[in-house]
Protein backbone atom coordinates (compact mmCIF):
# COMPACT_ATOMS: atom_id res chain seq x y z
CA UNK A 177 0.00 0.00 0.00
CA UNK A 178 2.93 2.38 0.68
CA UNK A 179 4.37 1.55 -2.72
CA UNK A 180 0.99 1.77 -4.45
CA UNK A 181 0.15 5.17 -2.94
CA UNK A 182 3.62 6.55 -3.78
CA UNK A 183 3.30 5.45 -7.41
CA UNK A 184 -0.34 6.58 -7.54
CA UNK A 185 0.59 10.11 -6.42
CA UNK A 186 3.05 10.17 -9.33
CA UNK A 187 0.12 9.66 -11.68
CA UNK A 188 0.70 5.94 -12.29
CA UNK A 189 -2.29 3.61 -12.67
CA UNK A 190 -2.00 1.13 -9.80
CA UNK A 191 -3.96 -2.01 -9.00
CA UNK A 192 -3.35 -4.02 -5.82
CA UNK A 193 -4.34 -7.68 -5.96
CA UNK A 194 -4.52 -9.58 -2.66
CA UNK A 195 -6.00 -12.99 -1.98
CA UNK A 196 -6.86 -12.02 1.62
CA UNK A 197 -10.32 -10.70 2.54
CA UNK A 198 -8.79 -7.61 4.22
CA UNK A 199 -5.80 -5.47 3.30
CA UNK A 200 -2.89 -5.29 5.76
CA UNK A 201 -3.93 -8.21 7.97
CA UNK A 202 -0.55 -8.39 9.72
CA UNK A 203 -0.70 -4.71 10.56
CA UNK A 204 -4.03 -5.27 12.33
CA UNK A 205 -2.63 -7.89 14.72
CA UNK A 206 0.85 -6.43 15.08
CA UNK A 207 2.35 -5.07 18.27
CA UNK A 208 -0.29 -6.75 20.41
CA UNK A 209 -2.99 -4.94 18.40
CA UNK A 210 -1.25 -1.55 18.79
CA UNK A 211 1.19 -1.85 15.84
CA UNK A 212 4.78 -0.99 16.60
CA UNK A 213 4.81 0.94 13.33
CA UNK A 214 8.41 2.19 13.42
CA UNK A 215 11.30 3.09 15.68
CA UNK A 216 12.88 6.47 16.48
CA UNK A 217 16.37 5.05 15.87
CA UNK A 218 16.66 3.04 12.68
CA UNK A 219 20.02 2.07 11.25
CA UNK A 220 21.25 -0.60 8.83
CA UNK A 221 22.65 -2.45 11.88
CA UNK A 222 19.07 -3.27 12.88
CA UNK A 223 18.72 -5.51 9.81
CA UNK A 224 19.98 -8.96 8.85
CA UNK A 225 20.64 -9.53 5.17
CA UNK A 226 23.30 -11.49 3.31
CA UNK A 227 24.08 -8.32 1.35
CA UNK A 228 24.85 -5.97 4.26
CA UNK A 229 24.76 -2.71 2.26
CA UNK A 230 21.44 -3.43 0.55
CA UNK A 231 19.12 -1.68 3.03
CA UNK A 232 21.11 1.56 3.28
CA UNK A 233 19.73 3.46 0.31
CA UNK A 234 16.01 2.89 0.91
CA UNK A 235 16.27 3.48 4.67
CA UNK A 236 18.21 6.72 4.12
CA UNK A 237 15.70 8.02 1.58
CA UNK A 238 12.65 7.17 3.71
CA UNK A 239 13.70 7.49 7.37
CA UNK A 240 11.33 6.72 10.23
CA UNK A 241 10.74 10.47 10.73
CA UNK A 242 8.91 10.48 7.36
CA UNK A 243 6.50 7.77 8.48
CA UNK A 244 6.02 9.50 11.87
CA UNK A 245 5.15 12.68 9.99
CA UNK A 246 2.58 10.75 7.91
CA UNK A 247 1.04 9.25 11.06
CA UNK A 248 0.82 12.71 12.65
CA UNK A 249 -0.72 14.20 9.51
CA UNK A 250 -3.50 11.60 9.79
CA UNK A 251 -4.10 12.60 13.41
CA UNK A 252 -3.10 9.21 14.81
CA UNK A 253 -2.10 9.33 18.49
CA UNK A 254 0.93 7.28 19.39
CA UNK A 255 3.31 6.62 22.26
CA UNK A 256 7.00 5.90 22.56
CA UNK A 257 7.94 2.84 24.58
CA UNK A 258 11.38 1.61 25.60
CA UNK A 259 14.14 1.34 22.98
CA UNK A 260 12.48 3.97 20.75
CA UNK A 261 9.53 1.77 19.75
CA UNK A 262 6.46 3.70 18.55
CA UNK A 263 2.95 2.24 18.97
CA UNK A 264 -0.50 3.60 18.18
CA UNK A 265 -2.59 4.46 21.22
CA UNK A 266 -6.00 3.55 19.81
CA UNK A 267 -5.14 0.47 17.79
CA UNK A 268 -3.38 -0.94 14.75
CA UNK A 269 -6.54 -0.49 12.63
CA UNK A 270 -5.67 3.21 12.44
CA UNK A 271 -2.51 2.40 10.45
CA UNK A 272 -4.37 0.21 7.94
CA UNK A 273 -7.09 2.88 7.66
CA UNK A 274 -4.40 5.50 7.02
CA UNK A 275 -2.82 3.41 4.27
CA UNK A 276 -6.25 2.74 2.70
CA UNK A 277 -6.94 6.48 2.76
CA UNK A 278 -3.58 7.24 1.15
CA UNK A 279 -4.34 4.66 -1.56
CA UNK A 280 -7.78 6.22 -2.13
CA UNK A 281 -6.31 9.72 -2.41
CA UNK A 282 -3.66 8.44 -4.82
CA UNK A 283 -6.31 6.76 -7.01
CA UNK A 284 -5.14 3.21 -6.27
CA UNK A 285 -7.60 0.39 -6.94
CA UNK A 286 -7.60 -2.57 -4.51
CA UNK A 287 -9.08 -5.98 -5.33
CA UNK A 288 -9.35 -8.33 -2.34
CA UNK A 289 -10.19 -12.07 -2.29
CA UNK A 290 -8.32 -12.28 -5.58
CA UNK A 291 -6.33 -15.49 -5.99
CA UNK A 292 -3.47 -15.12 -8.45
CA UNK A 293 -3.21 -18.36 -10.41
CA UNK A 294 -0.45 -17.64 -12.87
CA UNK A 295 2.03 -14.92 -13.79
CA UNK A 296 3.61 -14.78 -17.21
CA UNK A 297 5.89 -12.36 -19.02
CA UNK A 298 5.69 -11.58 -22.72
CA UNK A 299 8.83 -9.87 -23.95
CA UNK A 300 7.90 -9.40 -27.58
CA UNK A 301 4.75 -7.32 -27.75
CA UNK A 302 3.33 -5.20 -30.51
CA UNK A 303 4.95 -1.75 -30.40
CA UNK A 304 1.93 0.15 -29.05
CA UNK A 305 1.62 -1.96 -25.88
CA UNK A 306 3.96 -2.18 -22.88
CA UNK A 307 1.92 -4.61 -20.76
CA UNK A 308 4.44 -7.41 -20.55
CA UNK A 309 3.07 -9.03 -17.38
CA UNK A 310 -0.11 -11.11 -17.59
CA UNK A 311 -1.81 -12.33 -14.41
CA UNK A 312 -4.50 -15.01 -14.48
CA UNK A 313 -6.59 -14.60 -11.34
CA UNK A 314 -9.87 -15.72 -9.82
CA UNK A 315 -11.23 -12.31 -10.86
CA UNK A 316 -10.06 -12.37 -14.47
CA UNK A 317 -6.92 -11.56 -16.43
CA UNK A 318 -4.90 -8.42 -15.68
CA UNK A 319 -2.01 -7.06 -17.70
CA UNK A 320 0.59 -4.51 -16.63
CA UNK A 321 3.95 -3.13 -17.73
CA UNK A 322 5.32 -3.59 -14.21
CA UNK A 323 4.72 -6.11 -11.46
CA UNK A 324 5.58 -5.38 -7.81
CA UNK A 325 5.69 -8.46 -5.58
CA UNK A 326 4.86 -7.59 -1.95
CA UNK A 327 3.64 -10.95 -0.73
CA UNK A 328 5.53 -10.96 2.59
CA UNK A 329 6.97 -14.01 4.35
CA UNK A 330 5.70 -17.36 5.56
CA UNK A 331 4.81 -16.48 9.14
CA UNK A 332 1.19 -16.62 10.29
CA UNK A 333 -0.24 -18.79 7.48
CA UNK A 334 -3.69 -18.30 9.05
CA UNK A 335 -3.46 -14.68 7.84
CA UNK A 336 -2.99 -15.93 4.26
CA UNK A 337 0.82 -15.80 4.23
CA UNK A 338 2.08 -17.81 1.26
CA UNK A 339 5.30 -18.75 -0.56
CA UNK A 340 3.94 -17.17 -3.75
CA UNK A 341 6.57 -14.40 -3.93
CA UNK A 342 9.42 -16.90 -3.67
CA UNK A 343 7.83 -18.96 -6.47
CA UNK A 344 7.62 -15.92 -8.73
CA UNK A 345 11.31 -15.26 -8.06
CA UNK A 346 12.19 -18.84 -8.95
CA UNK A 347 10.05 -18.64 -12.09
CA UNK A 348 12.24 -15.73 -13.24
CA UNK A 349 15.51 -17.43 -12.14
CA UNK A 350 16.01 -15.08 -9.19
CA UNK A 351 17.66 -16.89 -6.26
CA UNK A 352 16.01 -17.23 -2.86
CA UNK A 353 18.17 -17.66 0.26
CA UNK A 354 17.44 -20.27 2.94
CA UNK A 355 14.23 -19.49 4.85
CA UNK A 356 13.51 -19.96 8.56
CA UNK A 357 11.11 -18.55 11.16
CA UNK A 358 12.36 -15.37 12.88
CA UNK A 359 11.30 -13.26 15.85
CA UNK A 360 10.07 -16.46 17.41
CA UNK A 361 10.29 -18.44 20.66
CA UNK A 362 12.86 -21.22 20.98
CA UNK A 363 12.24 -24.79 22.13
CA UNK A 364 14.34 -26.28 24.94
CA UNK A 365 14.29 -30.02 25.36
CA UNK A 366 15.72 -30.42 28.88
CA UNK A 367 14.35 -32.49 31.77
CA UNK A 368 11.86 -30.66 34.05
CA UNK A 369 12.07 -27.46 31.97
CA UNK A 370 8.28 -27.00 32.17
CA UNK A 371 8.67 -26.37 35.93
CA UNK A 372 10.12 -22.96 35.01
CA UNK A 373 7.09 -21.87 32.97
CA UNK A 374 5.90 -18.37 33.78
CA UNK A 375 9.19 -17.04 35.20
CA UNK A 376 10.22 -13.73 33.62
CA UNK A 377 13.32 -11.66 34.34
CA UNK A 378 15.82 -9.43 32.55
CA UNK A 379 18.71 -11.46 31.13
CA UNK A 380 21.50 -11.19 28.57
CA UNK A 381 21.28 -13.63 25.71
CA UNK A 382 24.25 -14.12 23.41
CA UNK A 383 24.74 -16.07 20.19
CA UNK A 384 27.95 -15.65 18.21
CA UNK A 385 28.67 -11.92 17.86
CA UNK A 386 25.14 -10.92 18.87
CA UNK A 387 24.05 -10.04 22.39
CA UNK A 388 20.88 -8.45 23.81
CA UNK A 389 19.76 -7.69 27.36
CA UNK A 390 15.97 -7.81 27.48
CA UNK A 391 13.20 -9.62 29.33
CA UNK A 392 13.43 -13.41 29.18
CA UNK A 393 10.30 -15.52 29.61
CA UNK A 394 10.39 -19.22 30.46
CA UNK A 395 7.60 -21.20 28.80
CA UNK A 396 6.43 -24.82 29.09
CA UNK A 397 8.34 -25.70 25.93
CA UNK A 398 11.31 -23.33 25.96
CA UNK A 399 12.07 -19.62 26.14
CA UNK A 400 10.47 -16.50 24.72
CA UNK A 401 10.26 -12.76 25.35
CA UNK A 402 11.93 -9.85 23.51
CA UNK A 403 15.53 -11.03 24.01
CA UNK A 404 14.73 -14.50 22.65
CA UNK A 405 12.82 -13.10 19.65
CA UNK A 406 15.83 -10.92 18.82
CA UNK A 407 18.32 -13.77 19.16
CA UNK A 408 16.11 -16.12 17.12
CA UNK A 409 16.87 -14.04 14.00
CA UNK A 410 20.57 -14.95 14.22
CA UNK A 411 20.35 -18.38 15.86
CA UNK A 412 20.92 -21.46 13.68
CA UNK A 413 19.80 -24.98 14.48
CA UNK A 414 22.66 -26.73 16.30
CA UNK A 415 24.21 -23.61 17.82
CA UNK A 416 24.33 -22.93 21.54
CA UNK A 417 23.06 -19.77 23.24
CA UNK A 418 24.47 -18.39 26.41
CA UNK A 419 22.28 -16.83 29.06
CA UNK A 420 23.33 -14.53 31.88
CA UNK A 421 20.48 -14.52 34.40
CA UNK A 422 22.04 -11.70 36.46
CA UNK A 423 23.35 -9.28 33.82
CA UNK A 424 23.57 -6.34 36.24
CA UNK A 425 25.60 -8.16 38.90
CA UNK A 426 29.29 -9.04 38.89
CA UNK A 427 28.83 -12.66 39.96
CA UNK A 428 32.58 -13.33 40.19
CA UNK A 429 33.01 -10.54 42.72
CA UNK A 430 29.94 -11.74 44.62
CA UNK A 431 31.17 -15.34 45.00
CA UNK A 432 34.55 -14.14 46.30
CA UNK A 433 32.73 -11.87 48.76
CA UNK A 434 30.63 -14.85 49.91
CA UNK A 435 33.84 -16.80 50.49
CA UNK A 436 35.27 -13.96 52.59
CA UNK A 437 32.07 -13.91 54.67
CA UNK A 438 31.86 -17.74 54.77
CA UNK A 439 28.29 -17.57 53.39
CA UNK A 440 26.68 -20.35 51.34
CA UNK A 441 26.15 -19.96 47.60
CA UNK A 442 22.77 -21.62 47.09
CA UNK A 443 20.85 -19.32 49.50
CA UNK A 444 22.53 -16.32 47.81
CA UNK A 445 21.32 -17.57 44.41
CA UNK A 446 17.78 -18.07 45.79
CA UNK A 447 17.87 -14.48 47.03
CA UNK A 448 18.94 -13.10 43.62
CA UNK A 449 16.67 -15.15 41.34
CA UNK A 450 13.11 -16.48 41.43
CA UNK A 451 13.45 -19.50 43.75
CA UNK A 452 12.25 -22.07 41.18
CA UNK A 453 14.88 -20.87 38.73
CA UNK A 454 17.64 -20.74 41.37
CA UNK A 455 16.83 -24.32 42.42
CA UNK A 456 16.69 -25.55 38.82
CA UNK A 457 20.07 -24.04 38.01
CA UNK A 458 21.58 -25.29 41.26
CA UNK A 459 20.34 -28.85 40.66
CA UNK A 460 22.03 -28.85 37.27
CA UNK A 461 25.21 -27.03 38.39
CA UNK A 462 25.77 -27.43 42.12
CA UNK A 463 28.96 -26.46 43.91
CA UNK A 464 29.26 -28.56 47.01
CA UNK A 465 31.04 -27.29 50.10
CA UNK A 466 30.91 -23.87 51.77
CA UNK A 467 32.62 -21.10 49.77
CA UNK A 468 35.24 -20.71 52.54
CA UNK A 469 36.35 -24.29 51.86
CA UNK A 470 36.51 -23.86 48.08
CA UNK A 471 39.37 -22.57 45.99
CA UNK A 472 39.01 -19.21 44.21
CA UNK A 473 39.44 -21.12 40.92
CA UNK A 474 36.47 -23.38 41.65
CA UNK A 475 34.30 -20.41 42.65
CA UNK A 476 35.30 -18.34 39.64
CA UNK A 477 34.71 -21.28 37.27
CA UNK A 478 31.19 -21.68 38.72
CA UNK A 479 30.56 -17.92 38.33
CA UNK A 480 31.83 -17.96 34.73
CA UNK A 481 29.56 -20.85 33.87
CA UNK A 482 26.62 -19.09 35.54
CA UNK A 483 27.20 -15.89 33.56
CA UNK A 484 27.37 -17.87 30.30
CA UNK A 485 24.83 -20.61 30.98
CA UNK A 486 25.02 -22.60 27.72
CA UNK A 487 21.67 -23.73 26.35
CA UNK A 488 21.14 -25.72 23.16
CA UNK A 489 17.66 -25.03 21.74
CA UNK A 490 16.11 -27.93 19.86
CA UNK A 491 14.22 -25.71 17.39
CA UNK A 492 11.82 -22.77 17.13
CA UNK A 493 8.08 -22.39 17.71
CA UNK A 494 7.71 -22.34 13.90
CA UNK A 495 5.92 -20.17 11.36
CA UNK A 496 2.59 -20.33 13.22
CA UNK A 497 4.13 -18.23 15.99
CA UNK A 498 6.97 -16.41 14.19
CA UNK A 499 6.59 -12.69 13.46
CA UNK A 500 8.82 -12.82 10.39
CA UNK A 501 10.65 -15.03 7.92
CA UNK A 502 14.44 -14.81 7.95
CA UNK A 503 15.84 -15.05 4.42
CA UNK A 504 14.03 -14.44 1.14
CA UNK A 505 14.69 -13.11 -2.34
CA UNK A 506 18.46 -12.79 -2.64
CA UNK A 507 19.13 -9.04 -2.61
CA UNK A 508 22.26 -9.46 -4.73
CA UNK A 509 19.78 -9.91 -7.58
CA UNK A 510 17.81 -6.72 -6.80
CA UNK A 511 18.59 -3.02 -7.27
CA UNK A 512 18.87 -1.37 -3.84
CA UNK A 513 17.74 1.94 -5.36
CA UNK A 514 14.57 0.78 -7.14
CA UNK A 515 13.89 -2.78 -5.87
CA UNK A 516 13.75 -3.97 -9.49
CA UNK A 517 15.15 -7.39 -10.35
CA UNK A 518 18.48 -6.92 -12.13
CA UNK A 519 17.74 -9.70 -14.64
CA UNK A 520 14.06 -8.98 -15.28
CA UNK A 521 12.80 -5.54 -16.38
CA UNK A 522 9.60 -4.36 -14.70
CA UNK A 523 9.63 -6.98 -11.92
CA UNK A 524 10.06 -5.56 -8.41
CA UNK A 525 10.21 -7.10 -4.92
CA UNK A 526 9.58 -5.14 -1.71
CA UNK A 527 9.09 -5.72 2.01
CA UNK A 528 9.53 -8.97 3.86
CA UNK A 529 9.62 -11.22 0.80
CA UNK A 530 13.18 -9.94 0.34
CA UNK A 531 16.10 -11.35 2.33
CA UNK A 532 15.86 -8.46 4.80
CA UNK A 533 14.90 -9.15 8.40
CA UNK A 534 14.62 -6.45 11.03
CA UNK A 535 15.19 -6.67 14.76
CA UNK A 536 12.21 -6.55 17.07
CA UNK A 537 11.06 -2.95 17.58
CA UNK A 538 9.19 -1.65 14.52
CA UNK A 539 12.08 -2.27 12.11
CA UNK A 540 10.21 -4.73 9.89
CA UNK A 541 7.43 -2.28 9.18
CA UNK A 542 9.99 0.48 8.60
CA UNK A 543 11.58 -1.76 5.98
CA UNK A 544 8.19 -2.43 4.38
CA UNK A 545 7.48 1.34 4.23
CA UNK A 546 10.97 2.34 3.02
CA UNK A 547 11.35 -0.36 0.36
CA UNK A 548 7.78 0.32 -0.81
CA UNK A 549 8.48 4.02 -1.21
CA UNK A 550 11.81 3.37 -3.00
CA UNK A 551 9.95 1.21 -5.51
CA UNK A 552 6.93 3.54 -5.78
CA UNK A 553 9.25 6.41 -6.70
CA UNK A 554 11.07 4.37 -9.31
CA UNK A 555 8.43 2.24 -10.97
CA UNK A 556 7.95 3.45 -14.54
CA UNK A 557 4.87 3.89 -16.79
Ligand SMILES: Cc1cc2nc3c(=O)[nH]c(=O)nc-3n(C[C@H](O)[C@H](O)[C@H](O)COP(=O)(O)OP(=O)(O)OC[C@H]3O[C@@H](n4cnc5c(N)ncnc54)[C@H](O)[C@@H]3O)c2cc1C
Nearest residue numbers: 194195196202206207212327328338340527528538540541
Ligand atom coordinates in the same frame (compact mmCIF):
# COMPACT_ATOMS: atom_id res chain seq x y z
C1 LIG B 1 1.98 -11.43 14.96
C2 LIG B 1 2.86 -10.44 14.24
C3 LIG B 1 3.17 -9.23 14.84
C4 LIG B 1 4.02 -8.33 14.20
N1 LIG B 1 4.28 -7.14 14.81
C5 LIG B 1 5.11 -6.25 14.22
C6 LIG B 1 5.34 -4.97 14.78
O1 LIG B 1 4.71 -4.58 15.79
N2 LIG B 1 6.24 -4.15 14.18
C7 LIG B 1 6.91 -4.51 13.02
O2 LIG B 1 7.70 -3.74 12.51
N3 LIG B 1 6.66 -5.70 12.42
C8 LIG B 1 5.77 -6.56 12.99
N4 LIG B 1 5.51 -7.76 12.37
C9 LIG B 1 6.15 -8.04 11.06
C10 LIG B 1 5.39 -7.29 9.97
O3 LIG B 1 4.01 -7.56 10.08
C11 LIG B 1 5.88 -7.70 8.58
O4 LIG B 1 7.28 -7.65 8.50
C12 LIG B 1 5.26 -6.79 7.51
O5 LIG B 1 3.86 -6.89 7.55
C13 LIG B 1 5.78 -7.15 6.12
O6 LIG B 1 5.08 -6.38 5.20
P1 LIG B 1 4.90 -6.89 3.69
O7 LIG B 1 4.03 -5.88 3.03
O8 LIG B 1 6.19 -7.22 3.11
O9 LIG B 1 4.10 -8.27 3.84
P2 LIG B 1 2.68 -8.60 4.53
O10 LIG B 1 2.27 -7.54 5.49
O11 LIG B 1 2.81 -9.99 5.04
O12 LIG B 1 1.69 -8.54 3.32
C14 LIG B 1 1.72 -9.51 2.30
C15 LIG B 1 0.41 -9.47 1.57
O13 LIG B 1 0.49 -10.32 0.45
C16 LIG B 1 -0.69 -11.09 0.36
N5 LIG B 1 -0.40 -12.33 -0.31
C17 LIG B 1 0.44 -13.33 0.12
N6 LIG B 1 0.43 -14.34 -0.77
C18 LIG B 1 -0.42 -13.98 -1.77
C19 LIG B 1 -0.89 -14.63 -2.95
N7 LIG B 1 -0.46 -15.86 -3.27
N8 LIG B 1 -1.77 -13.99 -3.72
C20 LIG B 1 -2.22 -12.75 -3.40
N9 LIG B 1 -1.85 -12.10 -2.29
C21 LIG B 1 -0.96 -12.71 -1.48
C22 LIG B 1 -1.13 -11.30 1.81
O14 LIG B 1 -2.52 -11.57 1.88
C23 LIG B 1 -0.75 -9.97 2.44
O15 LIG B 1 -1.81 -9.03 2.40
C24 LIG B 1 4.61 -8.66 12.95
C25 LIG B 1 4.27 -9.86 12.33
C26 LIG B 1 3.40 -10.75 12.95
C27 LIG B 1 3.04 -12.04 12.25
